[in-house]
Amino acid sequence: MSKKLKIGLFGFGVVGQGLLDIIQSQQLNLEIVKIAIKDPSKQRTLQKELFTTNHTEILENSEINTVIELINDADAAYTIVTTALKSGKNVVSANKKMIATHLKELVELQQKHGTSLLYEGAVCGSIPIIRNLEEYYDNELFSSISGIFNGSSNYILTKVFNENQSYEDALKKAQELGFAETDPILDVGGYDPKYKLAIATAHAYGLFVAPENILNVGIQNLAQSDVNYAREKNLRIKLVPTAVKVGVDKIVTYVLPKLVNREDFLYNVENEYNAVTVQAAFADKQFFFGKGAGGHPTGAAVLSDIVALRYDYRYEYKKFNSGHAVQHSDQSLLEVYLRYEDDGLVEKLEFEEISERYAAKNFKYVIGIIKLSSLIKHRDLLLDSETFVAYTSNEVHLERSLQNTLAEKTLANSAEVF
Structure with a gap:
């Protein structure tokens, strides 16, 4: 039997109002007791007594x-969430930056205080x-x-490739529609997907x-020459x-244009839609597709967590608690x-090999295999406005990374024998 939830809501923006729309359209065993807001002078459709700034x-x-x-404020969200968990209240959050930054601590708080934090x-x-990932794939081995x-970034790239808009015009349109902020670097610079990747990796x-x-x-340095190159090769550019x-036990992570x-599932994912591809040992490749933003789509995800809390659901972090530890690594190869x-940039990056090179007056590029650690080391150089980097769909580099890892283990085992 489900329990009645008495809810305190922080934030009444696009997602908060979308959530309220969904709640009001259904008969659910829950009640919104109070809504915390920043601006008490703003006109609202609900009775004034429901809102507070305290x-x-x-x-x-x-x-x-x-x-x-x-x-939106990650620091304020951290204070709210940790205080609530410590006081015995369950929490639903959609603040990816706060969750990604403090996830391990938040997991420990849940265990210590017997509370639940959900963040679909x-x-x-x-x-x-x-x-x-928690339930269906709890025993799966992911590659x-x-x-x-x-x-936001996907909307921009869609307009560039499908409607021949310039990057600047597509960004401006995304800002007008509310898909991108006035300062869009969190989206187009790859910070937003980085936070989401950190959570998914856990x-x-x-x-x-x-x-x-x-x-x-990110894609902030995308130029028409990059778009032309991709089109000539029948490719599209996505921020992935x-x-x-x-x-055996190494996980590498990165956010780069691709x-x-x-043949890639992501090729036809357009506008503000999101997609997730998982490559699993037993289930093989699977694909999830849906709207990644907006009041009602995100509100629906929040509501699914709220409904789960009626039955005392909590994440078990099964893979973290399984005892099969994995390590974060930068030891991988990418074809870019x-x-x-x-x-001088090409020399500094120390390509393992270069398979293609082109140089003209206003356009120079190379295709080659490079260490991920080198990209990390020289990240600041890659952000120069005259530079753009994207990795390819060629997965030979993954096989070579695996071969290198196995070779290292063989050498280590040989050293132990002697």
Whole structure:
């Protein structure tokens, strides 16, 4: 039998109002007791008594047993969520930056205080990827998880490739529609998908990775020459976060533009839609697709967590608790397309091999295999406005990374014998 939830809601923006719309359209055993907001002067459709600017009216209210956190400020969200968990209240949050940054601590708080924190809405909007990683794939061995985790950048890339818009015009349109912020770097720079990747990696592999340890290079330097190159090769460019298992116990993570071919599921994911591809040992390749942003899609994900709390559901972090530890690593090889201006950059990156090279007055590029660690080391150079990097769909580099790992283990074992 489900219990009645008495809810304190923080934030009444697009997602908060979308959540309320969904709740009001259904008969659910829950009640919104109080809503915390920043601006009390703003006109609202609900009765004034329901709103407060004082957080303690929710956090110290013993009647409220469930806190829903839907604000943008990651630091304030951290205070709200940790205070609620410590006081015995269950929490639903959609704040990916806060969750990714503090996830291990938040897991420990739940265990210590017997509370539950759910956050399906924090990763890819309406796509139920976290619950699937927790439940359906709880005993699966993943080789990779990747996808399109950011609707803003994908909308821009769609307009560039489908409607021949310039990057600048597509970005401006995304801002007008509310898909991108006035300062869009969190989206187009790959920070937003990096936070989401960190959360997904914890559930896919049982590995907590600090976001600052995940390489992110975005699409902000995309030029028409890059678009022309992709079109000539019948490719599209997508911003793709990836977590890949290399060898027995190593996980590598990165967020980079990717040159996607027609056989890739991501090729036809357009506009603000998100997608997740998982490559599993037994279930093989599977694909999740859905809206990644918006009041109702994200609100639906938040509501699914709220409903689960009626039955005392909590994440078990089974892979983290399984005892099969994995390690975060930068020891992998990638085949990349690099457009550059300064020849010295190619030398500094120390390509393992170069398979293609082109140089004209206003356009120079190389295709080659490079160490992920080299991209990390020289990330600042890759952010130069005259530089653009994207990895390819060629997965030979993964096989070579695996071979290198096995060779290292063989050498280590030989050394022990002698």
